[in-house]
Amino acid sequence: xxxxxxxxxxxxxxxxxxxxxxxxxxxxxxxxxxxxxxxxxxxxxxxxxxxxxxxxxxxxxxxxxxxxxxxxxxxxxxxxxxxx
Numbered sequence: 095x096x097x098x099x100x101x102x103x104x105x106x107x108x109x110x111x112x113x114x115x116x117x118x119x120x121x122x123x124x125x126x127x128x129x130x131x132x133x134x135x136x137x138x139x140x141x142x143x144x145x146x147x148x149x150x151x152x153x154x155x156x157x158x159x160x161x162x163x164x165x166x167x168x169x170x171x172x173x174x175x176x177x178x
Contacts, residue, residue, distance in 0.1 A: 100163035105156050107148050110166045116141070118159070119148050136165040 100110065107119040111131035116123070118141060126141040137158055147155035 100167050101160040104159035104163045107155075107159065109144075109159055110163050112166075118144050120145075130162055131166060134166055134169050136162040136169075 103110070103115075107117055109116040109118055109130055112133040113131075116130065123141045123145040126145070128141060130136060130139070130141055130144065139158055144155060144158060147158070
């Protein structure tokens, strides 16, 4: 497993979720006010807000996306460890 992958893909607008990847820069997320991943509580921002931040080239978008991906990976690893 590559430890820099969650932050690397986050910087390009890809979010890891339990239902697959979300490319947050796509227009379909402009009005999606739901959580980034309803199954995993990570950050308290909506997909629409994060989409807006990426479209405006706000540096905080990279930070929020990275935090989300890291929290998601931590949750995934804890879940895998519990199943062993």
